[in-house]
Amino acid sequence: MVYRRNTAIFLLSVFLFLSFQLFARGRSESVSPHSSGEDSGLDVPGIYGQEEDAPPSGSAGNMENTPPSRGEQVMKALAAAYPEAIGGAEYRDGDWAVRLRGVWYYYAGGRLLTGEFRSRSGEYDPQPFYNYPENLPPWREPSQEDAERFRSMARSRRSTPGKRAQFFFDDLWRSHDRAESYERVKSLRFLGHSVLVHYSILEELSLVEEKILAEAKTSAEVRRWIDSLETLTGWNWRTIADTQSRSFHAYGAAIDLLPRSLGGMETYWLWTAERSPEWWAVPYSRRFHPPEAVIKAFENYGFVWGGKWTFFDTMHFEYRPELLLLGGLSIEAHR
Ligand SMILES: [Zn+2]
Helix, strand or coil: CCCCCHHHHHHHHHHHHHHHHHHHHHHHHHHCCCECCCCCCCCCCCCHHHCCCCCCCCCCCCCCCCCCCHHHHHHHHHHHHCCCCEEEEEEECCEEEEEECCEEEECHHHCCECCCCHHHHHHCECCCCCCCCCCCCCCCCCCHHHHHHHHHHHHHHHHCCCCECCHHHHHHCCCCCHHHHHHCEEEEEECCEEEEEEHHHHHHHHHHHHHHHHHHCCCHHHHHHHHHEEEEECCCCCECCCCCCECHHHHCCEEEEEECCCCCCECEHHHHHHHCCCHHHCCHHHECCCCHHHHHHHHHCCEEEHHHECCCECCEEEECHHHHHHCCCCCCCCC
């Protein structure tokens, strides 16, 4: 999805950045170092718990000194992130909404539902629309309280697997079932490996690769990381482990980059959890992290990195420009 996103996104980024200074900053600090992730499917106090779902006061929430509601922030970020598919965001019928290829989707507390499904919002978990942090929050030892929270999250994850409303993203990627999704993927050569990805992010990934190769000219660390790569996985029709929610791999909008050897480091919380019940206490120094320049290259073109999630997945990148915009980051204009 390559667009002329220069001016519009730049202005929106500035707007979001400024309007989030007071609100988002308080939020993200309160959850460090554990933000939320694809694989949580669970409420993480400090992120979801603080989302404001109430409609804005006033007709459109644009009155002076009235902070934008979470619904307004999310829907405006989505409109800016996918301008080819989504018309502008607007407040209608009592909620913020975007028009995706002619169909109105309402915020519905993060569930993104059409008018038909709004009355059934209780049947679905919200999608986690979080403020993606620019930097990995500084490591701190989990407290007793954190540990108890993680234990109870792991328990409820198993007993009540989440089911997110996925209508919006199914429509956005035009991938409603396995066969349709497979129709949309193309094979891409990426750093010497073949990987299946959604056709609409081919250019973004090519630009990420170009940037990584440019970094490799001056960075031995980046060269070593490229040489270490063994398996790249993009499209994979599946749900998130232990949940009923679609993984972004199912759209070909996520990519895993695994090295030949992890050298004893951890990369995916669920693999770690199989050996160590206290997977959350594994410090960054024992997690396999790609070089900073690689992470930034992906982020520059709209991808988030799973290493910043509570339920860490350090091999994983997925195309979520709306989360970068919510975090006040800008996405490189490349046209
Ligand atoms: Zn992945």
